[in-house]
Amino acid sequence: MHPAGKKNVLLLLNVNEFELLIPSEFENLGPIGLLDPKVRMGLADLKHRLSRLEGVLALKGIISKAGDKVFASNGKTVDFAAALQSCERAGGTLAAPKNEEENKAVLELAKQYNQYAYLGMRESETVGQFKYLDGTSVKYTNWYPNEPRGRGKEKCVEMYTDGTWNDRVCTVHRLAVCEF
Numbered sequence: 001m002h003p004a005g006k007k008n009v010l011l012l013l014n015v016n017e018f019e020l021l022i023p024s025e026f027e028n029l030g031p032i033g034l035l036d037p038k039v040r041m042g043l044a045d046l047k048h049r050l051s052r053l054e055g056v057l058a059l060k061g062i063i064s065k066a067g068d069k070v071f072a073s074n075g076k077t078v079d080f081a082a083a084l085q086s087c088e089r090a091g092g093t094l095a096a097p098k099n100e101e102e103n104k105a106v107l108e109l110a111k112q113y114n115q116y117a118y119l120g121m122r123e124s125e126t127v128g129q130f131k132y133l134d135g136t137s138v139k140y141t142n143w144y145p146n147e148p149r150g151r152g153k154e155k156c157v158e159m160y161t162d163g164t165w166n167d168r169v170c171t172v173h174r175l176a177v178c179e180f
């Protein structure tokens with residue numbers, strides 16, 4: 001998705017566990033050029049500026065963070081297909097919490113908009129077995145007591161405003177929460 005694949009445009013580097021897109025004119029400097037103190041200071045400055053911006057967005061409730069993930073919503077309630085499409089159009093995908101911390105970060109947005117939210121998972125051909133959109137099996141779950149009980153009739157998953165999950169038909173309108 002990112003343009004690093006196009007040579008002469010951008011080079012994707014991982015610096016201090018922090019991915020940055022470096023303009024291709026730096027490419028010929030090689031690793032030594034990147035160790036230049038000025039370059040390192042420049043990266044540290046960028047990192048600082050980005051974390052400041054993320055702090056402002058989090059303060060306003062526009063994003064929530066968990067680990068490397070950033071969650072955000074456009075505040076609209078739509079069916080599952082439209083929710084997924086709006087996230088993909090923005091360069092992300094539907095939020096799929098993989099642990100308690102991520103679940104809390106998605107919950108923050110559900111509470112912020114006071115709406116149940118679609119999660120990025122669907123019931124597989126096997127009834128009661130849910131998979132992420134990439135086809136891998138869901139491990140972390142936070143089902144509401146006695147859910148899922150759609151028995152193959154409720155293929156999507158919504159998050160309630162207490163953070164618990166319910167399997168649900170995919171046509172109801174729910175908040176689109178995306179992860180980036």
Ligand SMILES: [Ca+2]
Pocket residue numbers: 147148149150154166167168
């Ligand atoms: Ca259900």
